[in-house]
Amino acid sequence: MPERTMRVDVVSAEAEIFSGDAEFVALPGEDGELGIYPQHTPLLTRIRPGSVRIRLPGKGGEELVFVAGGILEVQPDAVTVLAETAIRGHDLDEAKANAARKRAEEALANSSARVDYAKAQAELAEAIAQLQAITRLRDRHR
Numbered sequence: 001m002p003e004r005t006m007r008v009d010v011v012s013a014e015a016e017i018f019s020g021d022a023e024f025v026a027l028p029g030e031d032g033e034l035g036i037y038p039q040h041t042p043l044l045t046r047i048r049p050g051s052v053r054i055r056l057p058g059k060g061g062e063e064l065v066f067v068a069g070g071i072l073e074v075q076p077d078a079v080t081v082l083a084e085t086a087i088r089g090h091d092l093d094e095a096k097a098n099a100a101r102k103r104a105e106e107a108l109a110n111s112s113a114r115v116d117y118a119k120a121q122a123e124l125a126e127a128i129a130q131l132q133a134i135t136r137l138r139d140r141h142r
Helices: 094-109 117-140
Strands: 006-012 016-022 024-029 032-036 043-055 062-075 078-083 086-088
Touching (some): 006 043, 024 062
Parallel strands (some): 006 078
Antiparallel strands (some): 024 043, 043 062, 062 078
């Protein structure tokens, strides 16, 4: 009988954010959304800013973690997310994310300023991904 769970670890440079068993993991891969079940083929890829959704065994619920990019390693019995930044869903701050989004949009719109466009675009993408994670978390609790 195939294994029904896998070990999942989500870590950042600052801390271990999640460590436990899961039935399924979904996250934003570099080329699109990835869904991972136990016994998945080994994989190593970069991930984009967005939500890591971890389906907990037997609970029907999900743990949500926002990541600002990083690396994903998948083995048949384990998933490891090495994130540049990782924040538990319930710790996301909507006001901060909206402020960061506004700053990035203003920097991109101000053509006379000396702006690092790649940095501003990355900050905008991260803020938008955080806001999407907050919305998903809020909708789940309704």
